[in-house]
Amino acid sequence: xxxxxxxxxxxxxxxxxxxxxxxxxxxxxxxxxxxxxxxxxxxxxxxxxxxxxxxxxxxxxxxxxxxxxxxxxxxxxxxxxxxxxxxxxxxxxxxxxxxxxxxxxxxxxxxxxxxxxxxxxxxxxxxxxxxxxxxxxxxx
Numbered sequence: 089x090x091x092x093x094x095x096x097x098x099x100x101x102x103x104x105x106x107x108x109x110x111x112x113x114x115x116x117x118x119x120x121x122x123x124x125x126x127x128x129x130x131x132x133x134x135x136x137x138x139x140x141x142x143x144x145x146x147x148x149x150x151x152x153x154x155x156x157x158x159x160x161x162x163x164x165x166x167x168x169x170x171x172x173x174x175x176x177x178x179x180x181x182x183x184x185x186x187x188x189x190x191x192x193x194x195x196x197x198x199x200x201x202x203x204x205x206x207x208x209x210x211x212x213x214x215x216x217x218x219x220x221x222x223x224x225x226x227x228x
Contacts (some may be wrong), residue, residue: 090151092171094129099199100160103132104139111168118173123196147182174186179209188213
């Protein structure tokens, strides 16, 4: 079964942690509040509970080319427990399995640029700090 397709010009945010409904609501509220326009297609399906990145990669490889997506964001246990609601960005295409963390405040910038192919996944991943979290581009 292929991964769900995001709505046009949005990024797929896939919930993998189902331990706290209130935390999921808070993650969605934080992402929605961070941008002026809707930038996320939220998927909360129990079949993705605890799913590992490799399983998602395997699912994408098995999907028809028209059903494949290039990247997605996971709302995992770290996302649910972190006050900054850091999503796990996952590359499914260029460097399959490459990841970095994205605080909610940076999600609109990354989602918009990836959805219109203005920038690629590696540009954001390469700018992640030592903890593997994107916190903006160093202007200095």
